[in-house]
Amino acid sequence: MLKFCSNCATPLVRRVPPGDNLPRSVCDQCGVIHYQNPKLVVGAIPEWDGRLLLCKRAIEPRYGYWTLPAGFMENDESTGQAASRETLEEAGARIELGDPFSMLSVPQVNQVHLFYRARLLDLDFKAGEETLEIALLAESEVPWKDIAFRTVGLTLKHYFADRARGAFGFHAGDIPPR
Amino acid sequence: MLKFCSNCATPLVRRVPPGDNLPRSVCDQCGVIHYQNPKLVVGAIPEWDGRLLLCKRAIEPRYGYWTLPAGFMENDESTGQAASRETLEEAGARIELGDPFSMLSVPQVNQVHLFYRARLLDLDFKAGEETLEIALLAESEVPWKDIAFRTVGLTLKHYFADRARGAFGFHAGDIPPR
Numbered sequence: 001m002l003k004f005c006s007n008c009a010t011p012l013v014r015r016v017p018p019g020d021n022l023p024r025s026v027c028d029q030c031g032v033i034h035y036q037n038p039k040l041v042v043g044a045i046p047e048w049d050g051r052l053l054l055c056k057r058a059i060e061p062r063y064g065y066w067t068l069p070a071g072f073m074e075n076d077e078s079t080g081q082a083a084s085r086e087t088l089e090e091a092g093a094r095i096e097l098g099d100p101f102s103m104l105s106v107p108q109v110n111q112v113h114l115f116y117r118a119r120l121l122d123l124d125f126k127a128g129e130e131t132l133e134i135a136l137l138a139e140s141e142v143p144w145k146d147i148a149f150r151t152v153g154l155t156l157k158h159y160f161a162d163r164a165r166g167a168f169g170f171h172a173g174d175i176p177p178r
Numbered sequence: 179m180l181k182f183c184s185n186c187a188t189p190l191v192r193r194v195p196p197g198d199n200l201p202r203s204v205c206d207q208c209g210v211i212h213y214q215n216p217k218l219v220v221g222a223i224p225e226w227d228g229r230l231l232l233c234k235r236a237i238e239p240r241y242g243y244w245t246l247p248a249g250f251m252e253n254d255e256s257t258g259q260a261a262s263r264e265t266l267e268e269a270g271a272r273i274e275l276g277d278p279f280s281m282l283s284v285p286q287v288n289q290v291h292l293f294y295r296a297r298l299l300d301l302d303f304k305a306g307e308e309t310l311e312i313a314l315l316a317e318s319e320v321p322w323k324d325i326a327f328r329t330v331g332l333t334l335k336h337y338f339a340d341r342a343r344g345a346f347g348f349h350a351g352d353i354p355p356r
Contacts, residue, residue: 004185076288077285107254112251
């Protein structure tokens with residue numbers, strides 16, 4: 001919860017502004033309304049010779065669990081650029097980006113997770129600062145019980161199912177609260 | 179640009195935090211890093227008997243220009259809920275949501291625009307506070323020169339092209355700077 005105005009340092013009040021229908025953090029001194037909105041987490045599903053690149057997380061949340069390379073989209077970039085950048089940062093891996101593959105809302109944490117299909121361009125990957133270890137895994141080798149996030153597990157399941165039927169779709173949905 | 183810490187009201191400094199690679203607004207008093215990230219704008223393409231529902235904007239930017247019903251995604255909701263809510267708020271219109279249809283990054287304004295296909299459920303729509311006028315328009319009636327945003331124009335073009343060929347896809351891309 002925001003306590004002070006980032007424009008003038010006045011303590012904020014929580015109130016529904018005129019013409020709005022939700023409470024916002026409002027500054028009665030300078031008039032700025034401080035909206036808070038969901039964030040996009042964007043990543044890739046890098047494939048090499050039938051195997052997928054997964055990263056073992058070196059940071060919380062879910063330290064030590066496995067994930068696809070992904071992270072918060074930054075200002076001044078596109079969703080595709082975010083997917084490639086995160087893959088480079090977390091796995092030191094260069095990819096050729098394919099189509100968007102999954103888009104999953106996680107309203108309980110105010111996030112939307114978006115994953116792109118991708119082709120790994122070479123094997124010169126290297127764990128970044130937020131990664132303990134990288135592995136190229138066949139479907140039979142995926143550590144399903146040690147996947148960091150439900151959006152990653154669901155994306156992997158859709159991916160293997162689509163690949164098995166020989167046609168990749170776009171999978172949109174919501175992750176329900178536990 | 180953020181000037182003061184929303185947690186403790188101290189003036190912020192702009193600096194690359196340890197382990198990061200981009201300058202952030204950092205508080206040297208309480209240690210909070212204030213990240214800023216792109217926002218999702220979510221909307222719908224409501225169809226009724228071959229015609230699409232468009233809204234004439236009653237607010238800036240692009241006052242008086244035509245748009246699909248859309249707006250900033252809120253915390254605590256999914257992308258689909260955002261599309262339905264915005265359609266209800268701006269056009270008083272009830273829809274049955276279909277598949278995601280377009281996702282367009284607009285990095286120059288730090289936004290990603292997402293539109294869903296939708297079926298208008300009845301004709302009891304009514305302009306909301308941010309709308310001057312609502313119209314149900316056939317393809318030949320779309321005011322192409324008076325469309326509010328490039329993401330809306332591109333989405334409409336993809337929509338009519340897909341409908342003409344009898345198959346709707348998912349269209350992802352970026353809007354280049356002018």
